Amino acid sequence: MRLSVDHVTKYSYDQPVRGVVQSHRLTPSAFEGQTVLDWQIEVSDGTPGGQFRDGAGDRIQSWSVQGPVTEITVRVRGTVETVDLAGMLKGHRETVKPEVYLRETKATWADPGLVALAAAVEGAANPLDAAHRLSGAVADAITYSPGVTEAQTTAAEALAQGAGVCQDHAHALIAVARHCDIPARYVSGYLCADAEGAPHEAAHAWAELFVPGLGWIGFDPANRCCPDARYIRLGSGLDAQDAAPIRGIARGPGAETMLVTVSVAPGQSRSSGEGPSSGQSQSQTQQ
Amino acid sequence: MRRALFSPKGGCLTDLNKNPEQDRGVVQVTDYFNEMYQNGAVRPPYARLEDWMRTMPAEFRQMKQAEAEALFRRIGITFAVYGEGGDPDRLIPFDMFPRVFTGQEWAKLERGIKQRARALNAFLVDVYGRGEIVKAGRIPARLVYQNEAYEKAVVGFVPPKGVYSHIVGIDLVRTGPEDFFVLEDNCRTPSGVSYMLENREIMMRMFPDLFRENRIQPVDSYSERLRRTLASVAPAKCKGEPRIAILTPGHFNSAYYEHSFLADLMGVELVEGQDLFVEGEYVYMRTTEGPKRVDVIYRRIDDAFIDPLCFRPDSMLGVPGLMDVYRSGGVSICSAPGAGVADDKAVYTFVPEMVRFYLGEEPILNNVPTWQCNKADDLKYVLDKLPELVVKEVHGSGGYGMLVGPKASKAEIETFRAKIEADPDNYIAQPTLALSTTPTFVAEGIAPRHVDLRPYCLVGEQIDLVPGGLTRVALTEGSLVVNSSQGGGVKDTWVLAE
Known part of the structure; x- marks a missing residue:
């Protein structure tokens, strides 16, 4: 499936800031499930930093913008050819050991509620079955409901509310998986809105669980499926903050507002899907 | 009177060996190795000092001690050794009685220290690369990959020359003429080297004759070697x-003096995070003559704070974007982010394995036998023998959160027992070591006090070690805890030329 992406993030400051530095994880991963046909990242008035592939296989690049500046636009455009691998991350070059993804973070800490949810693995036929059960349990426990959670919400809080967005689903699945000693990580990427117009965001997130013998497998509890040809994978991390496509810092007192528009559409034509996105963590703090 | 404090047998006449625990049936080490006296004779490295000590009038000593304190105050060296906490402005007591090693003793130590520093760096390169030592089953994967100090962000990146820990501080204790043990390794940013340099400086100023009479190897080349x-x-x-x-994290940091002292000696810039910025592929320093590119950063701040875009997002101490520049080869960071996984107290147990695995050699310096409370058998042993052991928190430092069994009351032991049972993973235990003593000036005259040693091994293109280090001394009678936060002081450390 050929998917085109147009992802624009506009940062505005009510007072000029002295400068901005960002670290991007905005290039699609290289694996058998996707091939980049063309891809461009533009940062208004930005100077690109050195780029490299980190141990998790993500392409990372930093950008700096010298101020004074009141507005910065980050625009990502490109086309990716995708194949449905039933969630498997085949042929992905990475050197981080799966055990590293057993580490707890604040957002993915398993509280008693999540520990109870993890009981879903009982009676699982094999590790893959266990992963499916956990993903299903998370989907049942947290209803998709935009606006009730925010970027800082933890897995435990989302479960307590019983509602959240893809970030919360991913965090909850990671928490229960790690509790069961299954390495799990947060994945950020894009999702092409399907024909029926199901309510999910174009900027998307899901989880990957490590299954011995098969490797990393994606699970998207928000959509009760494994990533297929509609998904574009950007990068991974221990949690949403660690996997954020954009991490940035502005120097200066100006208050920041951020507007994100993402469209992911089949073929070359770009269609709707615009609007502020709640699905992807694009943390930017100020100093 | 001064003589009376020393027994000619090498023990001492103070009540150091008389311990109140004996009545409770606690096994006690009473035979400490005295580095100056052995079998009634003065050991050769201290030969000249005996005379110096004996002929020094009490008033002269008091005057010199006051002079030393004034000198330390004037230069402003009042910080606590890293991680030890305590009052940052408190002067660490300086003891004028030097601690002495022969050239021969040092030669062995030097080989052992360099060997260990090589093995620790080889381990770091390995665990951020292929992880052969884990695959070979020589260290548990969990200890490495789930360690808080293991930085996923630097996996696959090999720092210049394959060095992660450029300054390795190895804490050593001595229990006999030939017996040295490594207490812990410090691979991140070990501090205290300014004491090594200042102690020597002050001793030379106050007692120039000593330096004529003894052939003492200089340490002042440390800054140039660094x-x-x-x-x-x-x-x-x-x-x-x-x-x-x-x-540096700034002037409020307890080791700020050391940061500025070293910058001064090396003739390099001392900067805070806000003085540096990332532009494109490099890091620059703001100066009055405009931005200047920085190539090597000797950082004295923790990993978590060096770059809010990679680690803690709320850090104000670091430089946004620094880690991206580092990982794309635009700057070197010393010690390399992630180096801390090698000096974790639980990983420590495996350092002798690292020496064998990477270097194919037998370790020259021994580890202290260590029981891991996360292992059932070890835990049982530790709980059984608690009154005899030293128990430490895995991530603790500075002598805090530590139990010295033979020195603790019954109640303290029971409190600690509960802590260990509640969270066994968090504790390791070691036998109470009979730390050697050296003569030390105390209120009543001269008496033996327990000491340790922290040499600073430099690792770059080559591996380098100045002959000396920081000797810490437990000034409290009978105390085995040398940390400055627990009443420790410092001494000049001599290595004699052969």
């Missing part, structure tokens, strides 16, 4: 003479 070490790991992209800066 500078050379740092320059040797400049990134490949750096052409010409690398610009080096020391990154």
